Amino acid sequence: MALTQGTSAGAILELVRSGQVRTRRELQDLTGISRSTLSLRMSQLVGAGYLREAGQVAGATGRPARILSFDEAGQLVLAVDLGATHAHLAVIDAGGQIIAEASSEIKIDAGPDEVLRNVTKRLFELLSRSNRHLSEVAGVGVGIPGPVRFSTQRPNQPPLMPGWHDHPVAERLSDSLGVPVFVDNDANLMGLGEMRERHPSSPSVLFVKVGTGIGAGVILRGEPERGISGGAGDIGHIRMVGDEYTRQCTCGAIGCLATEASGGAIARTLKESGTSVESTSDVARLLAAGDAHAIETVTRAGRLLGDVLATSVALLNPEVLVLGGAITATGDYFLNAVRDSIFARTVPLATRELVITTSGLGSDAAVHGARHMVIEQTFSAEAVDGRLAAVG
Known part of the structure; x- marks a missing residue:
């Protein structure tokens, strides 16, 4: 059955990009659009x-039908992954081919002016190098280690990022680079990348x-669930219950999960005990050497995270739970502790089909x-139609 709407140039591009159609004939059959239009x-x-x-549909009868495709190689994205202490930048085409990338140390708490100035400089260097x-x-895609109000594209009270609240990150970078810029929480982007790839x-x-x-x-359903103010998934600030949780978090509260189970918390605990x-x-390195205190510390952190994630698993009943970030370098100790805790604290219905794994990307x-x-x-159809209309 032919569609009665969605026949703009932008809508046609979406149909091709999504793989719903491959030829002009398929477009006509699906949309009912006239040949001239x-x-x-x-x-x-x-x-x-x-x-x-380019190319032809295999096995086509009559006049060979040429295959329609989105020009992935001709559309570049500049990707920026900002962490608390690092920046990972890349030039990548729409098909996923990484053309150039670089990493550097940063201090996100140095404030937006210094960090964004450095990011702009490095992006120009990457383009030149490639x-x-x-x-x-x-366009440019930016991930930051804190909540983002997606409707405004601005950080929203990010605990690790003093001075960044409501800062016009997208506008600043767009003014410097002259291209569209989009900002989201880094875990959302990691999850989106992991899911799609x-x-x-x-x-x-x-x-x-x-x-x-x-x-x-x-x-x-293939899209990040961000919540009303960008706070969905901010589990690091869930409060732990117990007198033993006395550390103050960067958010100002006492006993947040991140103060006990993050990579930073694990390293700090070991350092405080005299370990280098x-x-x-x-x-x-300590885990690989079989250091008993390191194994105990990492296992405890994994169990604490698993206790919190058990509630998330019961609430969402996801098909896949992926652990990513620096902690994956520690091997199976952390992963196994998280898995054991989740399975111990949830009913089989919630976990029977659950896959728990580390990031493949x-x-x-x-x-x-x-x-x-x-x-x-x-x-998107709206964005493409708007640009085409602007150029006449």
Whole structure:
């Protein structure tokens, strides 16, 4: 049955991008659009560099039908993954090919002016190094380690980021680069990247980033669930119950999960006991050497996180739970402790079909999530139609 709407150039591009149609004939059959109107729409899309026609449909009878495809290689995304102490930047095309990437140490608590100035400089350097031009960039995707009010594209009371609340991150970078910029919580982008690239058929994925802090990305029906103010998944600030939880969190509260179970908390606990530890990689080294205190500390942290995640699993009943962030470098001790705690504290119905695993994309999870976010925002039907109308 032909559709009665959705025949704009932008809507046609979405049909091709999503794989629902491959040829002009399939477009006509699905939309009911006339040949002359389709020819006009195709001329707009091909002329703008969004679509191309190449190859032929295998086994086609009569006049060979040319295959329509979104020009993935010609659309670049600049991806920025900001952590509390690191920045991971990449030039990646719409098809997922990473063209160039770089990492550097930063201090997110230095404030937005210094961090964004550095990010802008590094992005220009990456483009130059990859011999690509800003005119090829569809947009920039930025992940930050704190809540983001997606409707305004601004950080919303991020505990690890003093001075960043309500800062116009997207506007600042867009003014400097001259391209659209989109901002989201880093765990959301990691979850989106992991789901789209590793678990595309899963209806629900819960991604948990364990690094300096702890955050979760809840991906439902292929899209992040952000909550009203960007606070969905902010599990690192759930309060632990018990007199033994006395540490003050960066948010000002006492006994938050992140103060006991994050990678930073694990390293701090070991260091306070006299062990030479500066980072999660040092913790991984101790575990590999069979250090009993390190094993005990990591296992305790995993169980505490699993206690909290058991409630999330019971509430959401996800198909996949992915652990990511620096903690994955510690091997199976943390993962097994999380798994044991979840299974011990939930009914079999909630976990019978649950897969608990570590990130398959590793440090590139947020990069791919940023790519998907930018492409979906800049190549939505509304956005494409608006740009085509603007150029006449």
